[in-house]
Amino acid sequence: MSESTQTQAEPADFSAARSENRSLLAASGLVKRFGGLVAVDRATIEVAQGSITGLIGPNGAGKTTLFNLLSNFLRPDAGEVLFDGHPIHRLAPHQVAHQGLVRTFQVARVLSRLSVLENMLLATQRQTGEQFWNVWLRAGQIAREERAERDRAMEILHSVGLAEKAHDYAGGLSGGQRKLLEIGRALMTNPKLILLDEPAAGVNPTLINQICDRILQWNQAGMTFLIIEHNMDVVMSLCDRVWVLAEGRNLAVGKPQEIQTNPQVLEAYLGK
Amino acid sequence: MRLIPHFPANVTFQVRPKTILLPDRDRHRRRSGSALVGYKPTALHKSTKQRDGMTNYLVSLIVVTATYALFSLGLNLQWGLTGLINFGHVASMTLGAYTTVLLSAQAVPLPVAVFCGALLAALLGVLIGFFTLRLREDYLSIVTIGVSEVIRLVALNEEWLTRGAFGVQNFPLPLAQFRPTLFSRLVMIGILTLIAIWAIGRVVQWLRQRFQKLNGAIDGTLIGVALLGLGGLWVYWIAATSLYRFSDNPARSGLMLISVVLTAIAFWMLERLAHSPWGRILKAIREDEEVAKALGKDVFWYKQQSLMLGNAIAAVAGSLLAWQLTSVYPSTFEPLTTFYAWIIVVLGGAGNNAGTILGAVILWAYFEVTRFLPNLVQALHSAVPLIPPTIDPAREGAVRLMFIGLLLMLLMMLRPQGILGKKEELTLDR
Numbered sequence: 215m216s217e218s219t220q221t222q223a224e225p226a227d228f229s230a231a232r233s234e235n236r237s238l239l240a241a242s243g244l245v246k247r248f249g250g251l252v253a254v255d256r257a258t259i260e261v262a263q264g265s266i267t268g269l270i271g272p273n274g275a276g277k278t279t280l281f282n283l284l285s286n287f288l289r290p291d292a293g294e295v296l297f298d299g300h301p302i303h304r305l306a307p308h309q310v311a312h313q314g315l316v317r318t319f320q321v322a323r324v325l326s327r328l329s330v331l332e333n334m335l336l337a338t339q340r341q342t343g344e345q346f347w348n349v350w351l352r353a354g355q356i357a358r359e360e361r362a363e364r365d366r367a368m369e370i371l372h373s374v375g376l377a378e379k380a381h382d383y384a385g386g387l388s389g390g391q392r393k394l395l396e397i398g399r400a401l402m403t404n405p406k407l408i409l410l411d412e413p414a415a416g417v418n419p420t421l422i423n424q425i426c427d428r429i430l431q432w433n434q435a436g437m438t439f440l441i442i443e444h445n446m447d448v449v450m451s452l453c454d455r456v457w458v459l460a461e462g463r464n465l466a467v468g469k470p471q472e473i474q475t476n477p478q479v480l481e482a483y484l485g486k
Numbered sequence: 487m488r489l490i491p492h493f494p495a496n497v498t499f500q501v502r503p504k505t506i507l508l509p510d511r512d513r514h515r516r517r518s519g520s521a522l523v524g525y526k527p528t529a530l531h532k533s534t535k536q537r538d539g540m541t542n543y544l545v546s547l548i549v550v551t552a553t554y555a556l557f558s559l560g561l562n563l564q565w566g567l568t569g570l571i572n573f574g575h576v577a578s579m580t581l582g583a584y585t586t587v588l589l590s591a592q593a594v595p596l597p598v599a600v601f602c603g604a605l606l607a608a609l610l611g612v613l614i615g616f617f618t619l620r621l622r623e624d625y626l627s628i629v630t631i632g633v634s635e636v637i638r639l640v641a642l643n644e645e646w647l648t649r650g651a652f653g654v655q656n657f658p659l660p661l662a663q664f665r666p667t668l669f670s671r672l673v674m675i676g677i678l679t680l681i682a683i684w685a686i687g688r689v690v691q692w693l694r695q696r697f698q699k700l701n702g703a704i705d706g707t708l709i710g711v712a713l714l715g716l717g718g719l720w721v722y723w724i725a726a727t728s729l730y731r732f733s734d735n736p737a738r739s740g741l742m743l744i745s746v747v748l749t750a751i752a753f754w755m756l757e758r759l760a761h762s763p764w765g766r767i768l769k770a771i772r773e774d775e776e777v778a779k780a781l782g783k784d785v786f787w788y789k790q791q792s793l794m795l796g797n798a799i800a801a802v803a804g805s806l807l808a809w810q811l812t813s814v815y816p817s818t819f820e821p822l823t824t825f826y827a828w829i830i831v832v833l834g835g836a837g838n839n840a841g842t843i844l845g846a847v848i849l850w851a852y853f854e855v856t857r858f859l860p861n862l863v864q865a866l867h868s869a870v871p872l873i874p875p876t877i878d879p880a881r882e883g884a885v886r887l888m889f890i891g892l893l894l895m896l897l898m899m900l901r902p903q904g905i906l907g908k909k910e911e912l913t914l915d916r
Contacts (some may be wrong), residue, residue, distance in 0.1 A: 285780065311782030319780070325773035329764070335763070337781045343763030343781075346791060356762065385620040385914025405783060442789050 238263045238407055238438050239315070244283050244293035246276075254280040255462035256293070259440075261407060266429065266439045268457065268470070270446075270454035272483055276462040277442045278320055281409055283438075285317040286310045298406060312339060312369035314406035320415070320442075322392035326385025330376055333384045333395060334367035335360070337428075367402060374398045374428060390417040394425065410441045414448045426452055450474065458482070494636045542735065544724045546810070547854060552745035553806040555846035557823075558830040559752050559798035561840060566837035567760060568792040569772030571627035574634030576828050578607035578797040582804025582820040584641060584648060587657040587814050596660050600805045607801035610637075611793035619789045632819060642816040653815035661740025661808060666732050674729045674743055681750045682722040688840065689715040707905065714847070737809075745806050749843070752799055756839050768792055769837075829894060835904025844905060852893070856886045 239261040246254040254276045261267045273275050282288040284295055286307045295303040302310050303369040323332050341363075342348050343356035371377045374394040379387065386394060393413055400408045413429070414422045426448060429439060443449050449456060450470045458465040458473060466473060472481055534556070560717060564570045585603035590596050604676045614633060618626045648654065666674065689711060696708055728739045759765045767788050770778040775785045808814045830849050834841025859882055867875040877885070903909050 287776075287779070306784070307779045307781045308784045312778060316782070317780050319776070323774050324776045325770050325777060327773055327911045328769055332766060332769075336766050336778070336783075339782050341763045344767060346759075346764055346795075349759055349762040349764050360763070383910065383914050385911075399781065 216427070229318070235262060238264045239284065239295070239297050239440065241280075241284060241295040243296070244280065245291045246283055246288060247291055247310045253462055254283060254290075254299060257459065257462065258266060258464055259284075259457050261438060261440050262455070264433070264438055265454045266433050266441065266452050267440045268449045268456040269440060269459060270449055270456060270473075271459035271465070274461075275459040275482075277459055278411060279462075280459065281317060281411055281442065285315060285409060287317075300338070311405075312401065314402045314404070315409070316400045316405040316407075317409040317415070318393075318396040318400055318411055320411040322389065322396045323404055324384040324387065324392050324395055326383060328384055329381050330384050330395060331367055331380040333399055334371065334402050335363055337399045338363050339403050343485055356381065370398045370401055373431075375424065388420040394421075394428075397425070397428070401437070405437075407440065410439060410443075412442055412444065414443055414445045422448065446474075538734070540788065541724055541728050542738065545728045545738055547850060548721060548725055548740050549745045549806070549810050551846050551850045552742075552749045553810060554801050554826060554830060554850065555843045556745070556749045556752055556806065557800050557803035558827040558842045558846055559749070559756055559872040560796040560803070561827045562831050562834075562837065562839060562842045563756055563759075564792055564796035566831060567765060567772060568768040568789060569623070570796075570860070571623055571790060572630045572788060572793070572796070572823060573627045573821070574630030574632070575796075575800055576819050576821060576823040577610060577630070577634035577637045577802035579664055579804035579807065579823065580634070580637050580641060580816075581607045581610060581807040582813050583705075583819070584654070584800025584804075585801070587654050587806040588647070589809050591654070591657045596658065602804060603805055604798035607797040607804075608794040611797040612790060613840040615786075615790045615793045619786055619793075631821060631824075634819070634824065638816050638819045641819070648814075648816070649814065654812050655813045657808070659812065660740065660744055662737040664732075664736050664740060671730055671732050673738075674732070675726050677742060678722070678729060681746060682718070684750070685718065686715060689718070690711075692840070709736065710906070711844075714844070737812075741806070741809050745810075748802060748806070753839055760837075760839065763773065773835075789889065797839075829890065832894065832904060835907025838904070838906045841904055841906035848905075849890075852890065853886070856889065859886060 226278045227250050237260045238387075239259070241260075242258045244257045244259075245252070257276070257280055259267075259269065261282065269277050269280070279288065280443070283290045283293075283303075286295075286303065286305055290303055293303070294301055296325065297310075297313055298317050300313070301314055302455060305313070325336070328336070341356075342352055342359055344454055348356065368377060368380065371380055374397065376387075376391060376394060379391070384392070384395060393416075397408070397410065397413065400410075410429075417425065422445070429441075429452060431436055441449070441452065455467065456470050458475045458476075458479050464478050465482055466479050467477070557575070560578070561572060561575045564572045564575075582600070582603035585606050586596070586599045589599035589602055594602075608701060610633070614626070614629055618629045642650055644650070645652075693708060693715075695712075697704075699709070725742060728734075730735060732739045760769075767778060767783050770781075770783065771785055771788060778785050778788075806820070811818070817886045826849065830845035831842055832845070833848055834843070834845030860877055863873065863877045864875055897904070901907075901909075903912050
């Protein structure tokens with residue numbers, strides 16, 4: 215990494231690259247340092263309402279760190295994140311989720327010793343039964359909510375093909391099924407935006423197609439996605455717009471076809 | 487006031503060989519010099535006396551088992567459900583016991599005193615949680631064991647408050663002045679009967695499910711639990727008898743009812759919580775708190791609630807322990823007591839409330855059975871003269887604990903999930 219020369223240079227100005235649609239998520243000037251390493255350096259990203267936006271870059275480009283900054287699992291050293299017009303970079307991670315921004319993990323994380331259905335039910339936001347006193351005072355309402363949520367969870371499980379596994383331990387699922395469960399769980403929260411970290415990593419091609427179909431289907435139903443992905447076929451077929459990150463900075467942004475032919479991007483991936 | 491601080495090292499050399507290896511009830515017995523706590527022989531026929539002795543003995547055993555079951559239920563909430571490693575659970579018990587006896591000695595009504603103890607223990611949970619829950623989970627275990635020792639040493643040294651090593655003796659016991667009519671005795675028996683019916687119902691339900699799962703086969707666990715259920719019926723009969731003859735020893739019979747009722751309430755509460763969305767969040771935190779966070783759950787606050795509630799339950803168990811021993815000494819609250827709770831939870835199966843109660847029953851049954859160890863040694867001596875005829879109390883205690891260690895090792899090898907735990911849960915990867 216030739217840091218000495220590059221850190222001096224101002225990153226290119228990407229604020230002009232606004233999309234025509236209203237932006238749901240707009241982050242600008244995000245910086246995150248780990249000791250001497252600048253993992254994310256004045257990064258900007260925008261996700262238009264109703265879009266599927268891609269985020270690509272070589273390994274170590276800071277994509278997952280950027281995700282952590284957006285969902286506030288890490289606090290940015292500088293910069294701001296606007297979600298739906300409100301700044302969210304000072305909120306706690308769980309409050310970010312309350313706002314309707316929910317993330318998945320690069321290595322799918324499931325709650326092993328809970329059933330698949332329980333994994334789904336956990337995700338619902340602001341359940342009455344999550345308050346200690348309500349368990350005693352509003353048992354009827356909790357039971358009604360649980361019934362309704364159970365139906366909704368089963369519906370989503372059907373759509374990701376996990377319905378017959380509903381009562382199995384989530385820890386018994388395969389890697390690909392865990393990815394599906396994670397996406398389904400994210401949907402369960404009724405979010406406005408889902409951040410997917412490598413949904414196709416370690417998944418067999420048939421299942422990748424299935425996941426892509428689902429994402430397109432949900433997108434048509436109005437859900438917005440921001441996706442990190444290394445599989446270029448997936449990125450090209452899904453995304454409306456792609457942001458490229460290299461060494462923590464924005465390198466390019468544009469339609470998938472433009473990115474594919476962008477010499478800077480090719481250089482970052484393949485070297486000179 | 488003690489000028490030289492009382493370091494645990496001092497205690498180690500002076501007292502440990504005789505007392506530390508035994509549970510409190512034994513210690514107390516040795517101190518009072520009588521085989522049965524507070525049991526005074528009356529001028530009755532010998533057979534009646536024996537029968538009464540047996541009843542009293544079993545009633546004391548019910549109280550101590552219920553106390554430890556309650557204590558361990560608190561730990562099971564914290565560790566089994568939420569995954570918080572609390573190695574200082576006894577701290578809450580100390581607070582509960584001392585608060586209850588000191589306040590009630592100042593004529594504060596007993597329920598208020600117990601409530602204050604529970605509140606104080608919950609506050610301790612807040613304090614510990616505030617400083618440690620943001621750190622990695624190992625730190626919680628280090629801090630909790632430290633805090634529990636600090637609290638015990640405060641109790642030992644702040645003599646103006648706790649009378650230090652002299653302990654607190656004269657304090658009111660619940661229902662000790664209660665002279666029930668036949669009607670109120672029947673009501674008490676009724677309450678006990680309801681709890682017994684509920685408990686037996688659950689055992690039967692469990693047996694039926696297990697029987698179906700095994701496709702009509704019968705295994706050791708099934709037989710064990712069934713025998714335990716039958717034993718429970720016998721214990722119920724003894725307990726009901728003791729309530730009927732309440733005036734024989736109001737303090738003991740009353741405490742027996744109170745401890746059983748409190749344990750049943752705690753069990754019911756915790757079962758309900760465990761199956762609520764609230765409990766689901768705790769389990770999610772146990773499995774992977776990052777996921778819970780990503781799904782919008784305030785992990786810190788839920789851990790805090792779990793600590794507070796678990797501590798409050800342990801404090802109530804502390805009150806029961808104080809009433810049962812009729813005296814409170816700092817030495818009662820050594821870290822070993824915490825690890826009894828851990829043994830109980832691990833025995834029964836982590837995260838399983840019924841298993842926790844079963845674990846308490848097994849541990850105390852074990853302690854009572856091994857009480858006859860000297861007799862066994864004597865019998866062995868007559869068979870094999872190589873074995874010494876007697877065993878001194880210090881060694882006896884050590885041997886009894888040693889076998890618990892062995893028991894746990896065997897359990898971990900043969901049934902690592904605990905007695906009522908689910909085996910399939912162990913094979914799941916993260």
